[in-house]
Amino acid sequence: MSTLVALARAQALAAGRAQPITTVRHLHVHDRPLVLIPLAMAGEANAPLAALLGSAEDQPRLLVVSQPRNRDERFAFFAALAGVVVPYLDSFAGATEAVPVDRGRDVRHRFVDAPQIWVPNPGGADFLRLLGRSTRFRRTDGDFPVPPAVPRLGQWLTFLASSAEVPGSSLLVNAVQALTQHWATGQSSAEDAHFGSLFAWITDGAAAAREAENGPVAGPATDPTFDNEILAPLITAADPALTGVLRELLVPTWERMWKSIALLRTLPAGARVASRWDSDRDAYSAYVEHLIEDGSPQPRRDGAVAAAARLQRLENAAARYAVQRAFDDPLVMAEHRLTGQAFGALVTLAKADRIDDSGKRPVLRPRIMVATTETVRVEPGATLTSPSRPAQKAKVVSITPTATSTDVVLELSGGMGRKLVAEPGSVPAVGEQLLLTTLSEAYRPGAAFPDPDETPWTHGGPPTHHEVTPVE
Amino acid sequence: MSRVEKLRGSAPGKRHNARTVAALTGNPGCTRRAVLDAAGVDKVRLAERIGFPGAFGQSRFALARGNAFEAMLKADDCALLRSTLGAYVGGYEDLGADEDDTLSARHSRTRALLRSGAEGLLDHPLLTLDVAGQTVFLEPDLIAYQNGSQLQVVEIKSFAIIDGQADGTAVSSAAVQAAVYVLALRRLLGDDRVSHEVVLVCPENFSMQPVAVVLDVRKQLSTLRRQLSRLASVSSLIESLPASLSFDLAQPVADLVSSLDALTARYAPECLSSCEMSVFCRDEAAGRTAVLGRPVREALGGIETVDEVLALASGTREPEPDQVEAAALLRAAQRLRDEAL
Ligand code: SF4
Numbered sequence: 001m002s003t004l005v006a007l008a009r010a011q012a013l014a015a016g017r018a019q020p021i022t023t024v025r026h027l028h029v030h031d032r033p034l035v036l037i038p039l040a041m042a043g044e045a046n047a048p049l050a051a052l053l054g055s056a057e058d059q060p061r062l063l064v065v066s067q068p069r070n071r072d073e074r075f076a077f078f079a080a081l082a083g084v085v086v087p088y089l090d091s092f093a094g095a096t097e098a099v100p101v102d103r104g105r106d107v108r109h110r111f112v113d114a115p116q117i118w119v120p121n122p123g124g125a126d127f128l129r130l131l132g133r134s135t136r137f138r139r140t141d142g143d144f145p146v147p148p149a150v151p152r153l154g155q156w157l158t159f160l161a162s163s164a165e166v167p168g169s170s171l172l173v174n175a176v177q178a179l180t181q182h183w184a185t186g187q188s189s190a191e192d193a194h195f196g197s198l199f200a201w202i203t204d205g206a207a208a209a210r211e212a213e214n215g216p217v218a219g220p221a222t223d224p225t226f227d228n229e230i231l232a233p234l235i236t237a238a239d240p241a242l243t244g245v246l247r248e249l250l251v252p253t254w255e256r257m258w259k260s261i262a263l264l265r266t267l268p269a270g271a272r273v274a275s276r277w278d279s280d281r282d283a284y285s286a287y288v289e290h291l292i293e294d295g296s297p298q299p300r301r302d303g304a305v306a307a308a309a310r311l312q313r314l315e316n317a318a319a320r321y322a323v324q325r326a327f328d329d330p331l332v333m334a335e336h337r338l339t340g341q342a343f344g345a346l347v348t349l350a351k352a353d354r355i356d357d358s359g360k361r362p363v364l365r366p367r368i369m370v371a372t373t374e375t376v377r378v379e380p381g382a383t384l385t386s387p388s389r390p391a392q393k394a395k396v397v398s399i400t401p402t403a404t405s406t407d408v409v410l411e412l413s414g415g416m417g418r419k420l421v422a423e424p425g426s427v428p429a430v431g432e433q434l435l436l437t438t439l440s441e442a443y444r445p446g447a448a449f450p451d452p453d454e455t456p457w458t459h460g461g462p463p464t465h466h467e468v469t470p471v472e
Numbered sequence: 473m474s475r476v477e478k479l480r481g482s483a484p485g486k487r488h489n490a491r492t493v494a495a496l497t498g499n500p501g502c503t504r505r506a507v508l509d510a511a512g513v514d515k516v517r518l519a520e521r522i523g524f525p526g527a528f529g530q531s532r533f534a535l536a537r538g539n540a541f542e543a544m545l546k547a548d549d550c551a552l553l554r555s556t557l558g559a560y561v562g563g564y565e566d567l568g569a570d571e572d573d574t575l576s577a578r579h580s581r582t583r584a585l586l587r588s589g590a591e592g593l594l595d596h597p598l599l600t601l602d603v604a605g606q607t608v609f610l611e612p613d614l615i616a617y618q619n620g621s622q623l624q625v626v627e628i629k630s631f632a633i634i635d636g637q638a639d640g641t642a643v644s645s646a647a648v649q650a651a652v653y654v655l656a657l658r659r660l661l662g663d664d665r666v667s668h669e670v671v672l673v674c675p676e677n678f679s680m681q682p683v684a685v686v687l688d689v690r691k692q693l694s695t696l697r698r699q700l701s702r703l704a705s706v707s708s709l710i711e712s713l714p715a716s717l718s719f720d721l722a723q724p725v726a727d728l729v730s731s732l733d734a735l736t737a738r739y740a741p742e743c744l745s746s747c748e749m750s751v752f753c754r755d756e757a758a759g760r761t762a763v764l765g766r767p768v769r770e771a772l773g774g775i776e777t778v779d780e781v782l783a784l785a786s787g788t789r790e791p792e793p794d795q796v797e798a799a800a801l802l803r804a805a806q807r808l809r810d811e812a813l
Contacts, residue, residue, distance in 0.1 A: 045632035
């Protein structure tokens with residue numbers, strides 16, 4: 001927890017209202033998202049009780065399992081869920097665009113849009129992951145055949161749940177995370193996990209949030225008292241009133257979900273949100289292709305090499321996402337300024353036409369001097385970047401403390417055009433206020449992993465073909 | 473009537489179980505909980521009585537499934553449990569019957585059976601543990617499996633293990649509870665007689681088929697030992713309390729609340745999931761940085777109240793000597809927030 005966000009929490013507590021911790025929105029918000037609120041049956045391993053879902057606020061579709069231990073009903077539920085979710089997911093596999101690859105020597109195609117599913121909380125995303133696990137190996141033939149849409153739903157949910165683990169991905173969004181990323185409440189993160197209370201902190205304030213704590217839960221777990229006093233008698237009596245009761249339970253969350261989406265939409269999107277959505281569209285396009293060409297379900301568990309490679313991808317994505325958020329958002333960058341990883345400074349001297357001719361051929365290497373009153377925790381030789389000129393590198397030549405501030409001399413390279421004269425505006429001018437940081441967007445290549453077929457058995461390879469076993 | 477009984481009043485005492493010991497050691501600095509637990513006060517009813525009820529119920533669906541799973545494992549002389557554990561030899565004895573008047577009889581029978589070292593499964597052994605200077609009985613919910621020279625704790629849980637993975641919170645609380653049992657068994661029989669590896673028997677994947685997994689609880693054991701040693705002797709604590717203090721639920725609410733006020737609490741958001749008094753304590757702690765959680769409190773330099781934090785951040789208050797560093801950071805944070813917003 002950065003002191004900056006902690007201070008925002010303290011301010012929220014004092015003000016009785018949530019406080020913003022970003023100036024822009026850091027996730028893609030879809031024009032046509034699908035909201036899905038799952039409810040689980042307590043005590044069962046991932047047995048659904050109900051779901052309220054749909055891609056239009058005024059058309060929520062309620063699915064209910066009225067006898068949760070009835071296998072047929074459960075599968076009818078899966079089929080009905082697939083009937084709504086799969087067509088939604090498929091609906092984006094239409095128009096494509098060409099993306100240059102291999103330095104423009106080739107092109108590949110990706111879909112111009114991708115799906116976005118919203119669940120209330122991390123528990124909801126986890127529920128979908130397990131729902132994916134319990135349905136993707138289902139057989140469409142044999143003793144207990146299921147409609148083809150059921151294993152397809154399982155594959156999709158598995159895909160979405162695993163993309164949700166990638167920091168910055170917006171294919172499967174949980175509202176609690178989306179909101180807490182943008183607002184600090186005056187309560188603890190444990191209490192923020194309650195979607196209703198979190199939402200109330202942002203929209204109505206502290207008193208409403210306390211009220212909401214006792215209101216309907218956002219699932220997937222139900223409230224034990226609700227289970228004991230309301231649900232159990234209805235299920236025992238096979239009372240048709242169950243549907244109405246569940247609808248009433250879910251509707252407040254449904255409304256808050258759509259309001260949360262609308263609220264986030266009002267924030268301007270960060271500059272790098274679109275490029276992360278591009279990556280999401282890439283992932284979606286690749287999975288559509290996989291389903292068409294191969295169609296095999298994801299294995300139960302990744303092999304050792306796949307797991308290590310995935311872990312590294314996730315780490316890279318996390319690092320990239322953290323840098324991108326800071327570059328997009330001065331308030332996020334402020335967290336780095338507080339720790340000395342970034343500082344704001346005023347340009348006091350600039351020599352834009354400086355040429356370094358000590359090498360084989362002369363190169364343009366302007367130097368500037370900046371003055372800052374902030375903490376500077378960098379050493380000479382370090383490379384800095386400025387969010388306003390991300391393609392330009394600034395090497396620290398010297399750091400000199402003065403009576404009132406610190407003077408830093410920087411040598412610039414890149415982002416100034418190809419000539420020996422800098423493009424206008426590409427070199428910061430005297431009087432310009434700059435932000436400099438050690439954070440860098442530069443691509444960091446990952447370690448090479450052995451091909452699965454060449455992995456020693458001690459590390460999980462060569463892979464056995466995943467068994468497609470019917471789930472018990 | 474002992475001092476402790478006087479504190480509790482007319483209600484029957486609540487006994488410790490592995491969960492309450494775990495919760496107590498989770499917040500060893502809290503005098504309030506230590507005293508209420510030592511006195512066996514029914515905290516659920518106390519919290520309700522003073523108007524701060526919490527939600528600590530259990531769903532009957534979950535209970536039913538847990539019971540069904542356990543019954544299935546124990547049917548036919550534990551046939552399924554035995555095959556899951558690979559424990560085919562030896563007997564099965566249930567020391568069951570959870571009644572107060574049989575406590576000491578059960579305890580001595582447990583001791584005798586465990587010390588005999590006979591191979592087999594022993595259900596609901598009654599154990600004791602020293603908690604805050606008091607010997608408490610532990611409500612047993614485990615099977616001790618005597619296997620060769622070592623005893624192993626077996627816990628039956630009804631959360632599912634799916635593809636070798638289970639819900640992290642459920643596993644870690646099971647591990648802490650198992651560690652409490654291991655500790656109690658070790659106090660009785662000696663350290664080397666009881667394995668630090670406990671067996672968790674859970675349903676596998678989406679079925680009711682049991683699967684056994686082994687958990688190493690050494691880490692939980694050492695935390696537990698350390699925390700137990702940090703629990704101040706509760707008897708001397710109780711001695712130092714005013715004689716009029718009582719938690720008899722028949723008293724007027726105002727008296728109950730002033731009795732609670734006499735016991736220092738140490739609220740943290742973790743209390744919400746582990747202590748029945750949490751809604752009351754949270755309300756009492758309003759305005760303190762502790763209610764925001766430990767990481768936030770630390771990031772705010774450990775400053776006690778939100779008002780102080782904001783005054784230091786805006787510079788309207790001079791920091792105490794030990795707050796100078798925190799105050800500088802807060803002022804910088806405030807300036808950066810103002811600049812960006
Ligand atoms: S809720 Fe109150 S009594 Fe319970 S542990 Fe926390 S501070 Fe102590």
